[in-house]
Amino acid sequence: xxxxxxxxxxxxxxxxxxxxxxxxxxxxxxxxxxxxxxxxxxxxxxxxxxxxxxxxxxxxxxxxxxxxxxxxxxxxxxxxxxxxxxxxxxxxxxxxxxxxxxxxxxxxxxxxxxxxxxxxxxxxxxxxxxxxxxxxxxxxxxxxxxxxxxxxxxxxxxxxxxxxxxxxxxxxxxxxxxxxxxxxxxxxxxxxxxxxxxxxxxxxxxxxxxxxxxxxxxxxxxxxxxxxxxxxxxxxxxxxxxxxxxxxxxxxxxxxxxxxxxxxxxxxxxxxxxxxxxxxxxxxxxxxxxxxxxxxxxxxxxxxxxxxxxxxxxxxxxxxxxxxxxxxxxxxxxxxxxxxxxxxxxxxxxxxxxxxxxxxxxxxxxxxxxxxxxxxxxxxxxxxxxxxxxxxxxxxxxxxxxxxxxxxxxxxxxxxxxxxxxxxxxxxxxxxxxx
Numbered sequence: 001x002x003x004x005x006x007x008x009x010x011x012x013x014x015x016x017x018x019x020x021x022x023x024x025x026x027x028x029x030x031x032x033x034x035x036x037x038x039x040x041x042x043x044x045x046x047x048x049x050x051x052x053x054x055x056x057x058x059x060x061x062x063x064x065x066x067x068x069x070x071x072x073x074x075x076x077x078x079x080x081x082x083x084x085x086x087x088x089x090x091x092x093x094x095x096x097x098x099x100x101x102x103x104x105x106x107x108x109x110x111x112x113x114x115x116x117x118x119x120x121x122x123x124x125x126x127x128x129x130x131x132x133x134x135x136x137x138x139x140x141x142x143x144x145x146x147x148x149x150x151x152x153x154x155x156x157x158x159x160x161x162x163x164x165x166x167x168x169x170x171x172x173x174x175x176x177x178x179x180x181x182x183x184x185x186x187x188x189x190x191x192x193x194x195x196x197x198x199x200x201x202x203x204x205x206x207x208x209x210x211x212x213x214x215x216x217x218x219x220x221x222x223x224x225x226x227x228x229x230x231x232x233x234x235x236x237x238x239x240x241x242x243x244x245x246x247x248x249x250x251x252x253x254x255x256x257x258x259x260x261x262x263x264x265x266x267x268x269x270x271x272x273x274x275x276x277x278x279x280x281x282x283x284x285x286x287x288x289x290x291x292x293x294x295x296x297x298x299x300x301x302x303x304x305x306x307x308x309x310x311x312x313x314x315x316x317x318x319x320x321x322x323x324x325x326x327x328x329x330x331x332x333x334x335x336x337x338x339x340x341x342x343x344x345x346x347x348x349x350x351x352x353x354x355x356x357x358x359x360x361x362x363x364x365x366x367x368x369x370x371x372x373x374x375x376x377x378x379x380x381x382x383x384x385x386x387x388x389x390x391x392x393x394x395x396x397x398x399x400x401x402x403x404x405x406x407x408x409x410x411x412x413x414x415x416x417x418x419x420x421x422x423x424x425x426x427x428x429x430x431x432x433x434x435x
Contacts, residue, residue, distance in 0.1 A: 048095035056435040058086035061107070061172045061428070063121040068423040076422070079120025082110045085172045089141065097148045101158075105140030105205055107172040109133075122206045123172050136208045140176045140201065151184040157210070162226040163240045163262045164282075164322040165197065171204035172430075175324050178210050189231040197222045200324065218255050220245035222323065234268040242323060247287060257321055259285040264327075275301040280329065284321050292318035294339070298329040307350040311364070315341045330364045341369035342376070356387040368407070373420045376407040391435070397428040 062082045069075035085107030092099045107123055109115055115133030118124040125134045143156030159167045160177050167174030181195040198221040199210040212221065226240040242260040249255055264280035278298040285291050293316050300309035311329040320328075320339045330344035346364030353359075360383040368376035381399035388394065403421050410420030 045095045048093045048099070051093035052090055052099075053093075054088075054090050056086060056088050058084065058433045058435075059107075059172045060084050060110075060431040060433075061123055062430075063123060063171075063426065063428045065120055065427075066425050077117070079117060080113045081118030081121045081123045082112045083107050083118070083123045083172055084110055085136065087140065087173070094147075097146055099145050099147075101141055101143050101145065102139070103141035105136065105138055105173050105176070105201075107136040107205075109135060121171070122204050124206070125208050126206050134208070136173060136205060138201070138205075138208050138210075140173070140205065150186045151182065153180075153182050155180040160195070160197075162193065162195070162224065162325075163238055163264070163327050164242060164260050164325050165195075165222075165224065165240075166325045168204065168324050168326065171206075173205040175203060175205055176201045190229045191227060193224075193226045195224045195226070197224070197323075203324065215249045215251075215253070216255060216257070217323075218244035218246040218248060219250045234270075235265065237263070237265045239263040254287050256286060256289070257284045258287055260321065260323060261285075262322075262327060273302040273304075274307070278329065280327070282320055282322075282327065284318065286318055290317045292316070292320045292341075294320040294328065296329045305352045307352070308347070310347045311345070313344045315339055315343075316369070317341065330366065340372040340375040342372065343367050343369070358383075358385045360384070373404075373407045373410040376420070377401050377403045392431070392433045395428075395430045395432070397426070397430075399426045401425070 060083075063080070065079040067076040067078070085105075087103050087105055089101065089103035091101040109118060109124060115124060119126055119132050123136075124132075125136055126132060139157065141157050141159070143154055143158045145152065145154045147153070157176055157178055158181075159174055160179060160181070161167070165177070167176065177197050178199040179195055179197045181193055183191065183193040185191050197217075199212040201207050201210055212219075221244075222242050223245055224240060224242040226238075228236065228238045230236045240260070240262045244255060244258055247255055247258055260282075261284070262280070262282040264278065266276055266278045269275040269277060276299070278296075278300075280294075280296045280298075282294040283292050294313065296311070296313035298309055298311045300307065302308070313328045313330045318341065328339065328344075330346050331339070344364055344366040346362060348360060348362035351359040360381075362381050362383075363379070365378045366375050368374070379399060379401045382397065384396045386394050401421075401424050403423050407420035408422055411422060
């Protein structure tokens with residue numbers, strides 16, 4: 001079965017590659033994000049390099065995470081860091097439809113707090129093969145891209161933007177991948193993307209390097225197909241299927257998850273203001289355990305300067321896992337991508353008193369299914385954004401995660417084989433400045 005799926009992907013890749021190659025500036029939703037660049041031909045490769053563009057996207061990032069003690073364990077030490085970093089990138093102009101990109105990824109402690117205290121913020125290295133607390137510094141992007149008409153091919157280190165594999169931009173740096181992708185839009189109102197992922201930089205690039213994660217993905221990496229379609233008025237549909245090419249790690253042990261599935265839809269309703277209904281489905285195929293199933297619903301509308309929404313998710317049979325993303329409607333800021341069987345319900349309000357200011361508050365209650373205790377909590381979060389000008393903005397985020405007593409008491413006891421967690425609070429202030 002797996003071989004037939006991979007063969008189908010390979011055939012589809014060849015069919016798509018035979019069409020004209022398209023604009024790589026198109027995002028997953030088909031929108032155009034990059035400025036049009038002139039195409040140099042013949043011997044003007046030097047001119048293409050000279051006409052390339054530099055950009056520098058910076059973040060000054062303060063974060064503190066505090067923990068509360070429980071009846072069975074004392075409170076953990078706080079995690080705190082103040083860092084400065086970002087992405088310094090060069091991308092050439094096009095030459096015969098080719099272009100190259102290189103980007104330095106870095107995040108550096110500003111020295112106000114002990115480096116060991118910064119590890120828990122994920123804004124400094126966590127010690128996965130490196131020194132815990134060190135600055136994050138590595139070549140995050142290095143790619144060759146070919147585009148013309150309706151298809152784009154991109155190979156190398158790059159950001160991805162699919163439902164289950166994305167940059168997951170929750171800290172100073174995004175996650176990035178060693179990958180090869182083909183994106184095509186020959187079918188009207190449809191984007192199809194095929195991809196192969198060999199390695200990535202870990203959650204928010206805290207590994208400060210690329211690892212193949214073969215114990216999770218198998219020794220040969222992941223293959224995927226992703227799509228988006230907007231053929232029907234007021235309806236958009238997205239989906240992704242990911243499969244491990246080999247079901248064993250390099251040490252010849254079985255990996256837990258063989259595949260990842262996701263589908264969602266958004267329908268704009270004709271009544272009210274910006275009223276919509278969203279639905280999502282996902283799941284995983286496990287080798288030696290029950291498969292997981294996730295589904296969710298979100299409904300929203302607006303009242304003047306106030307946007308409102310109600311959200312619901314349910315996970316059953318086993319943990320739902322993404323490769324690197326937080327796809328569920330009830331998961332606003334946690335995003336660890338391994339969600340135990342549970343049921344969640346919540347709501348959010350977004351207040352926009354002026355064009356430059358957005359204030360969002362949300363609350364969710366997550367009830368773990370019997371036999372699970374980690375994802376058993378309520379959470380409040382606040383997210384405020386103010387655009388100072390076109391090049392800079394400031395953002396303030398706060399969340400309080402309140403675990404149930406049963407979850408707290410299971411931190412050290414691992415009741416029923418499931419460990420719990422302690423209450424915690426996160427506070428972040430981020431200043432963005434782009435050049």
